[in-house]
Amino acid sequence: MKNITRDNLTDTVKSSFAQIDDERQRHLVNRLVHHLHAFATETGLSHDEWREGIAFLHRMAEISSPSRSEFTLLSDVLGLSSLVDLLAARPGATEGSVLGPFHTRGSPWVDNGSNLIRDNAGEPVLIQGRVTDIDGQPLANATIDFWQNADNGMYWQIDDSQPQDNLRCQIKVQADGCFELATIRPRPYLVPTDGPVGELLRVSRRDAWRPAHFHIIVEAPGHRSLITEVFDEADPWVDKDAVFGVRASLVRPFTPASDAATAQRMGLPANYLSVDLPIRLARED
Numbered sequence: 001m002k003n004i005t006r007d008n009l010t011d012t013v014k015s016s017f018a019q020i021d022d023e024r025q026r027h028l029v030n031r032l033v034h035h036l037h038a039f040a041t042e043t044g045l046s047h048d049e050w051r052e053g054i055a056f057l058h059r060m061a062e063i064s065s066p067s068r069s070e071f072t073l074l075s076d077v078l079g080l081s082s083l084v085d086l087l088a089a090r091p092g093a094t095e096g097s098v099l100g101p102f103h104t105r106g107s108p109w110v111d112n113g114s115n116l117i118r119d120n121a122g123e124p125v126l127i128q129g130r131v132t133d134i135d136g137q138p139l140a141n142a143t144i145d146f147w148q149n150a151d152n153g154m155y156w157q158i159d160d161s162q163p164q165d166n167l168r169c170q171i172k173v174q175a176d177g178c179f180e181l182a183t184i185r186p187r188p189y190l191v192p193t194d195g196p197v198g199e200l201l202r203v204s205r206r207d208a209w210r211p212a213h214f215h216i217i218v219e220a221p222g223h224r225s226l227i228t229e230v231f232d233e234a235d236p237w238v239d240k241d242a243v244f245g246v247r248a249s250l251v252r253p254f255t256p257a258s259d260a261a262t263a264q265r266m267g268l269p270a271n272y273l274s275v276d277l278p279i280r281l282a283r284e285d
């Protein structure tokens with residue numbers, strides 16, 4: 001019988017996972033055990049604190065559903081999501097940022113150059129960009145999955161006043177990698193605070209605001225997919241994002257514009273805001 005002691009417990013637990021076939025999975029579990037045990041040892045974790053932690057995870061699970069991942073939100077406010085994004089960064093490529101909880105697959109395909117504004121209130125915005133590789137060569141087969149919130153700060157999935165698929169779409173870029181969309185200025189919003197993550201934010205006296213942003217996923221054959229966000233330079237929360245998603249390179253000016261031909265082509269009013277959005281994708285490793 002093995003005599004489990006403080007000195008041999010961690011190694012014994014690691015050994016118990018040594019039969020995991022997949023090398024990477026085995027390594028991840030090994031390091032998870034290592035750092036969990038180090039955390040408990042370093043902090044002198046008490047029974048009460050351990051129970052409180054388990055109860056917190058129970059509440060996390062209870063409030064989660066297919067349309068709400070409290071675990072993703074916890075990862076976001078702990079900065080883990082952003083760390084994973086930063087670890088995945090490749091030199092020369094556009095930086096990634098958090099996916100957030102409001103991406104769902106199956107967004108409607110629309111033509112490049114579409115206007116998403118329809119009945120939405122808000123300041124009209126023209127997004128113009130170009131998808132290239134890191135050497136500036138256009139990626140003619142790139143696709144863009146785009147979503148944002150409405151002028152009331154809410155995404156269509158959680159707001160009955162908005163039509164299905166409001167302010168989201170997928171487009172294919174032109175042969176020269178260029179694309180354009182007419183939409184509205186996004187708004188800052190609060191991450192959900194009615195669950196355990198809200199408890200954590202309140203006890204930390206942290207704000208729950210996210211600065212206004214567009215979400216995009218850009219994909220092109222042979223290249224690493226990019227999940228990122230584009231932030232409004234003028235937003236008051238741009239330096240205090242609750243989920244640490246802001247990168248300087250992703251903060252863009254929303255510049256007043258009034259080109260008559262462009263406004264007519266895109267179905268925009270005479271005065272609108274213009275956002276330039278260059279996207280560079282790294283090759284697959």
Ligand SMILES: [Fe+2]
Pocket residue numbers: 100102213215
């Ligand atoms: Fe968002």
